[in-house]
Amino acid sequence: MALIEVMPVPPAGLLNGRGSPVEIAVVTDLTCHGTFGEEWLVVTGTKLQVYPVDNTVLPRIELEIEAIKGAEIEGLIGGGALLITVGNETQEILRFSNTHQKKFGHVARYLQDMAEHRENKTKAGKEQEPPQIEVDKDEGKRCPTCRLLLPEGSNVCPACLNKGRVLLRIVSYLKPYWRQTLFIWITMLVGLVIGLIPPYLTRPLMDKVLAPGPEVAGPIEDRMRLLSLLVLGLLVSQVLSQAVGIWRSRAVVRLGAHLSNDLRIKLYSHLQWLSLRFFQKRSVGSLMSRVMTDTQALENVLVDGIQHLVVNLLTLVGIGVVLFVMNWKLALAVLIPMPVVIVLSRVSWKYLHSLWHRYWHYRARLSATVNDTLSGIRVVKAFAREDEEIARFRTSSAAMMGSDTQAEQTWATFFPILWFITSTGSLLVWYFGGQQVLWKQISLGTLMTFQAYLGMFYGPLQFLSRITDYLARSLTSAERVFEVLDSDPEVRELKDCVRMPAIKGRVELKNVTFGYEAHKPVLKNINLDVAAGEMIGLVGKSGVGKSTAINLICRFYDVQAGEILVDGVNVRDIHQRDLRSQIGVVLQDTFLFNGTILENIAYARPEASIEDIMAAAHAANAHGFIVKKTDGYDTKVGEHGQSLSAGERQRIAIARAILHNPKILILDEATAAVDVDTEIQIQEAIGRLIHGRTTFAIAHRLSTLRNANRLLLLKDGEIAELGTHEELLAKKGEFSRMVDAYKQMSSVVEVA
Amino acid sequence: MDVLKTAEDIAPMSLAEAARMIFLDPAKVKFFRAGVVLRLTIDGDRSVLKVVISRIFPLSHPSGYLSIRDGGGIEVGILRSSEQLDEHGRKLVEEELGRRYFLPVIRKITSVVERFGTVEWHVDTDRGKCRFTTRDLRDNVLRLGGGRYILPDVDDNRYEVTDTSRLDRASLVSLLRHL
Numbered sequence: 001m002a003l004i005e006v007m008p009v010p011p012a013g014l015l016n017g018r019g020s021p022v023e024i025a026v027v028t029d030l031t032c033h034g035t036f037g038e039e040w041l042v043v044t045g046t047k048l049q050v051y052p053v054d055n056t057v058l059p060r061i062e063l064e065i066e067a068i069k070g071a072e073i074e075g076l077i078g079g080g081a082l083l084i085t086v087g088n089e090t091q092e093i094l095r096f097s098n099t100h101q102k103k104f105g106h107v108a109r110y111l112q113d114m115a116e117h118r119e120n121k122t123k124a125g126k127e128q129e130p131p132q133i134e135v136d137k138d139e140g141k142r143c144p145t146c147r148l149l150l151p152e153g154s155n156v157c158p159a160c161l162n163k164g165r166v167l168l169r170i171v172s173y174l175k176p177y178w179r180q181t182l183f184i185w186i187t188m189l190v191g192l193v194i195g196l197i198p199p200y201l202t203r204p205l206m207d208k209v210l211a212p213g214p215e216v217a218g219p220i221e222d223r224m225r226l227l228s229l230l231v232l233g234l235l236v237s238q239v240l241s242q243a244v245g246i247w248r249s250r251a252v253v254r255l256g257a258h259l260s261n262d263l264r265i266k267l268y269s270h271l272q273w274l275s276l277r278f279f280q281k282r283s284v285g286s287l288m289s290r291v292m293t294d295t296q297a298l299e300n301v302l303v304d305g306i307q308h309l310v311v312n313l314l315t316l317v318g319i320g321v322v323l324f325v326m327n328w329k330l331a332l333a334v335l336i337p338m339p340v341v342i343v344l345s346r347v348s349w350k351y352l353h354s355l356w357h358r359y360w361h362y363r364a365r366l367s368a369t370v371n372d373t374l375s376g377i378r379v380v381k382a383f384a385r386e387d388e389e390i391a392r393f394r395t396s397s398a399a400m401m402g403s404d405t406q407a408e409q410t411w412a413t414f415f416p417i418l419w420f421i422t423s424t425g426s427l428l429v430w431y432f433g434g435q436q437v438l439w440k441q442i443s444l445g446t447l448m449t450f451q452a453y454l455g456m457f458y459g460p461l462q463f464l465s466r467i468t469d470y471l472a473r474s475l476t477s478a479e480r481v482f483e484v485l486d487s488d489p490e491v492r493e494l495k496d497c498v499r500m501p502a503i504k505g506r507v508e509l510k511n512v513t514f515g516y517e518a519h520k521p522v523l524k525n526i527n528l529d530v531a532a533g534e535m536i537g538l539v540g541k542s543g544v545g546k547s548t549a550i551n552l553i554c555r556f557y558d559v560q561a562g563e564i565l566v567d568g569v570n571v572r573d574i575h576q577r578d579l580r581s582q583i584g585v586v587l588q589d590t591f592l593f594n595g596t597i598l599e600n601i602a603y604a605r606p607e608a609s610i611e612d613i614m615a616a617a618h619a620a621n622a623h624g625f626i627v628k629k630t631d632g633y634d635t636k637v638g639e640h641g642q643s644l645s646a647g648e649r650q651r652i653a654i655a656r657a658i659l660h661n662p663k664i665l666i667l668d669e670a671t672a673a674v675d676v677d678t679e680i681q682i683q684e685a686i687g688r689l690i691h692g693r694t695t696f697a698i699a700h701r702l703s704t705l706r707n708a709n710r711l712l713l714l715k716d717g718e719i720a721e722l723g724t725h726e727e728l729l730a731k732k733g734e735f736s737r738m739v740d741a742y743k744q745m746s747s748v749v750e751v752a
Numbered sequence: 753m754d755v756l757k758t759a760e761d762i763a764p765m766s767l768a769e770a771a772r773m774i775f776l777d778p779a780k781v782k783f784f785r786a787g788v789v790l791r792l793t794i795d796g797d798r799s800v801l802k803v804v805i806s807r808i809f810p811l812s813h814p815s816g817y818l819s820i821r822d823g824g825g826i827e828v829g830i831l832r833s834s835e836q837l838d839e840h841g842r843k844l845v846e847e848e849l850g851r852r853y854f855l856p857v858i859r860k861i862t863s864v865v866e867r868f869g870t871v872e873w874h875v876d877t878d879r880g881k882c883r884f885t886t887r888d889l890r891d892n893v894l895r896l897g898g899g900r901y902i903l904p905d906v907d908d909n910r911y912e913v914t915d916t917s918r919l920d921r922a923s924l925v926s927l928l929r930h931l
Contacts, residue, residue, distance in 0.1 A: 598812065610817065612767050614808065614830070619771035624827060627808055627819040634811035636894065658767070 003106070003133045010040060013056040020045035024110070024133065026103060028096040030079060032060070039094055041082075041107070048084070048111075050094055061093060066118070071111035073104060082108055106134045167471075170302055170478055173259060180255045187248040188311050194244065196318065197237040199452035205230050206445030213443070252303050260299035267291055267484055275490040276556045280516075285368030290480055297477035305474055309467060312460035319457045326450055327442060333428040334454060337421050341461070344421070348414045355407035357476060362400040369396045422461055426454055491558050497575045503582045503663040504567050505532035505694035507553060511562035514552055522548045524717045525562070532567075535695040537705030539738065540714035546698045547588070549714070550666050553696065554583055566664075584662030586670035590653035592644070597626055598633040600652055604660035616659035621674075621681045622651035646673040654682060667697040671704060679704065702742045711735065776820060776829035778836035783844040790848050792820065792828070800828055805848050811896055818845070855902075856882065857912045861923035864930065870906070871930055877911065884909060889930050901931065 004015065004025045015022050024043035031037035031052075038053035039060070048068065049059035063086060070085040079097040082104050083090050096104050113131035174181050208218075209227045268291055279287075323331040373380060373389050380389050433447040509528040515521040522545045530536055538546040551557055552564055555571045564571045571579060584604070592600045601613050608616075613633070617623040625648055629635045637644055637652075644652070650673045657665065671679040679701075687707055699705050711728055713721040713735050721728050721735050728735040780795035783803070792800040802823035808830070809817055818831040831837075834845040856877035863874040874883045884905040886892070894902040899916035916924055 615767035
């Protein structure tokens, strides 16, 4: 694949007439002097050239591809430089800012691979597969159409988002409930028609009963009878209208509850399947508000919003028609203020939208603050930071108050003004209609009926001028929900994944490179072959990538380069459930769910027998302390298991992993919180149990790793030493230094 | 590496075996009392001078799985159930459990008064009439499913409702109002 950028468009002539096909044509944003400026790097089969943007004829640098011995990126602060070695000399080809870091990383790698490829070819004399340039599939994090930076982890561009399509998508959730929806719509239309009756009765009430002209005035008895009839008519229409209204509202509530329930469940299940990286970038509080608040808002649009929109539109059109039929001149008078209303509404739209958005953001931040602090309340107290936390909350709360006030005040100002302008139409009707009554062009009844209908006309009009704001609110909520629903799990399940119900436990890492951020590898080119049943101890300083290696074996993340094989199959191809169900993990920070100890141990294998659960707890040395508790295994462990000590929690987590009966066991500082004696007991039990199971254990306490077949010492993301305990000691390297330090510390502890 | 066997070569070890749990054979254990102290002899093995019996699953399996410990708190073994013991032994074990576990069962709720967030209960239990006070009951109550609840009071006493469907209507209404 060739890497030729289309954004921005390469200067004319850059890609043409090169003799050999262009393989790379990429832009950088810095000049060789470190100032901002566009330059293009062009690589063909024979030449490497750098052109300033304004000169596509004369390259600033030109090299023969054949002469290139190597290429690398020099990481600078805020950017980097592409260095190329020709002969014995390394020269700087171009510079770039961090924006292009990743891209030039690929370019340098490709050039390096090409150089090695040529060298191998001349040395070995045989033809090999030429290297390929890596092209990022998720081309940046920008919208392909408008170049807007996409929201984190989302592929939806809010600017290019078609509002109509969002609405349509929202409506699609009504599909399973089409019967109820239809019923609601019918009752709505019926209610609408019934609502039109009372004003219609006003005209005969005026013209025939209350204030008839002398020419139509009938005998008083007839008028009395007509009066009773008309009032009865009013009563019936009102009773009917209310009855239909009640019926409809009940259906609406029911539908709404079902819909938001569906949405919440859908959102939550999607969240469960998303990769860890998604959660790393977001706070629990903000995700919580999406599940709770935003789905609620979506429900409101679906049930109330759309319904109101349609009712009001129909009312508006219906009454509009009635008004024009009754008296087109007066109807025109009503429309005079309309253009102003529409323009004002549109202006306020955007402004209010941004205000509400800010308010929601502050609200989410506030709830994230509360959630954070309350979860870490022990730390807060331990460091006596209560006052600071209160201050932090005060700031957040005040920010929310400010944004809320501003939004509400703006709303409170716009609304009456809009209302006033709209209702000037009614004044015009009084004036012109009054004139017509005086000139006996229309009856008083007609004017009164007209005014009554006009009253019904303004409500929907008002609503429709407000609908913009209303929709804005709901659409952003919808977007936030859809953003989650649309983000794909990064760790994907292949369609034709391999089912592996019985893993044997051989684990191979081949040239594995990985970093949480693509251009900062935590693990570099790791090669490791672990036989089934082998125990590998991972040692090294904090942050060298021990836990990362484990995350990769569990496939919490996918590797960026190289591959991880289990029983010879790439983990990407293995059915995720099959893989994870045979890996048991005890992590550094043990997490227990709200529930009983029994439930927590059985979490990994809910069908396990009671005796197996006890045995697992026994093996983890947890049985002893559990039976001493009042409720034994039925003891509730509160939120985050606070009624247990760290050591107890860790032992329960170990029991959970033991019960899981995994083929591959991962112990990430699993026994760090228990005392040495207990650790030995647990190790013996685990040792008996894991006999023949592949085990990866991380420990700072080197004695924990005494059973390991081989030890792997990581340093700066690379394998520094690998071998048995004795081999590493004999090497007198890093490991033996660590052992000495450890021994010294232990003896100090003993003396103390 | 060649010393290592693969997972297949090794006969799977049961969890209980691997964990070295001891289950007591009910035919071989003899309980007897010396004053208030319960003693135990395991045939052909040893005697334990002071025995503490506790339920391993007091809420989910109250009649099964008893942990038998010695005075030092070390577990002697697990008894799957007291049922298989001889008549005398069973009586002693039940007696001991009755002494150890004080968990009155509410039969009838006679009155419930709510005042400033605390709730005062007057109830008839299987151990007689009593009154107790609860606070934040909704957060603290143990919901065991099947209409079974355990209500902790402010003094850490606990009261059990074994089955809400067996309560009379008035009691049920006053209970559910606070759960």
